[in-house]
Amino acid sequence: MIARNSKYFLFLLAGTALFVAGNAAFFSITGLSHFFSGAFWSIVIMASSLELGKLVSASFLYRFWDRINKFLRVYLLVGTVTLVGITSVGIFGFLSKAYQGATLELEQSSLEVKFKEERLAQLKEDKLYLQQELEEQINTLPDNYITAKRQLRAQYTPQINETSIDIIKTTSEVGKLKQALLTTGVDVGPLLYVADAFDTSVDNVAKWLILILIFVFDPLALALVIALNVVLDESTLSKIPKVSPRKIISRGKEIEFQEEAKKNPNPSKHKRSVFSRIGNKKYT
Numbered sequence: 001m002i003a004r005n006s007k008y009f010l011f012l013l014a015g016t017a018l019f020v021a022g023n024a025a026f027f028s029i030t031g032l033s034h035f036f037s038g039a040f041w042s043i044v045i046m047a048s049s050l051e052l053g054k055l056v057s058a059s060f061l062y063r064f065w066d067r068i069n070k071f072l073r074v075y076l077l078v079g080t081v082t083l084v085g086i087t088s089v090g091i092f093g094f095l096s097k098a099y100q101g102a103t104l105e106l107e108q109s110s111l112e113v114k115f116k117e118e119r120l121a122q123l124k125e126d127k128l129y130l131q132q133e134l135e136e137q138i139n140t141l142p143d144n145y146i147t148a149k150r151q152l153r154a155q156y157t158p159q160i161n162e163t164s165i166d167i168i169k170t171t172s173e174v175g176k177l178k179q180a181l182l183t184t185g186v187d188v189g190p191l192l193y194v195a196d197a198f199d200t201s202v203d204n205v206a207k208w209l210i211l212i213l214i215f216v217f218d219p220l221a222l223a224l225v226i227a228l229n230v231v232l233d234e235s236t237l238s239k240i241p242k243v244s245p246r247k248i249i250s251r252g253k254e255i256e257f258q259e260e261a262k263k264n265p266n267p268s269k270h271k272r273s274v275f276s277r278i279g280n281k282k283y284t
Contacts, residue, residue, distance in 0.1 A: 010231055017224035024218045025051040028090030034097055035090075047090065054083040055225050062229045084222060088214040095210045103202065113177045120170040127163040130156055 029047040036043045057080045065073065134156040138149050191209075195202045 006235065010228075010235060013224065013228050013231055017221065017228045020217075020224055021051075021055060021221035024087055024091065024221045027094045028087040028218070031090035031093030031095075031097070032086075034093055047086075050083055051087065054080055054087070054222070057083075058222050058225055059229050062226050063233075080222075084218050087218040091214045091217055092210055095213065099206045099210070103206075109177060109180060113174060116170055116174045116177060120167065120174060123163055123167045123170060127160060127167065130160050130163065134160075 025048070028051065029044055032047050033040050033043045057076045061073065061076055061080070134152060137152050141148050141152075191202050191205050195205045198205070
């Protein structure tokens with residue numbers, strides 16, 4: 001039962017290690033291909049070979065650390081750590097591009113809302129200015145200049161009405177844009193909530209979250225591969241039959257007896273020599 005559970009755990013560990021390492025490789029290769037989009041397939045092939053080499057190098061270092069020379073050991077160690085860094089950079093590129101794709105439309109909508117709000121504020125100032133200017137000019141005229149006052153009102157009223165219509169239209173547009181902004185912000189809603197909670201920008205939240213992910217992702221894959229090698233070694237050692245020291249001594253005496261029989265064809269002499277050697281007594 002214990003052996004069966006160990007076997008299941010070995011399969012679980014192997015599957016998890018390959019799954020995590022495969023995902024890390026996929027995200028890294030995709031991210032690196034975005035950095036060098038002009039040579040997409042070349043980058044995919046090169047990065048795939050490096051990912052495979054990284055896993056094999058880690059396994060080789062674990063299994064043959066004491067049996068390889070210092071130069072090869074240092075080179076493989078430095079190469080493996082460097083490849084972990086390259087993989088992390090690729091994952092950073094992939095996640096950064098995904099974040100930018102999710103926030104690009106949100107930023108465009110936010111800028112449009114900001115522009116419309118500034119336009120609305122300007123229209124309100126223009127309307128207020130026209131109304132104040134009309135009142136000032138009317139107040140400068142005597143009370144009996146009724147016709148002149150009517151002319152002034154006829155001159156300013158169309159401009160004020162036009163500005164009022166623009167204010168109504170712009171207010172409606174701002175409302176629609178804000179409603180669309182809420183729909184667009186669903187994709188980055190959790191980031192917005194965290195940013196508000198810590199009183200920081202969404203970009204900072206996304207940056208630190210991506211850094212935490214890349215510092216855990218590929219090192220975990222490498223650690224699981226090494227753990228798989230450890231379990232494989234333990235399972236291999238457990239299959240070797242254990243022999244007691246008494247059996248080893250008996251087997252050694254039996255081999256010695258057979259070799260002595262080949263050298264000495266006389267059974268009586270053979271018996272005396274062997275038994276006297278084993279028991280430190282003369283054979284009678």
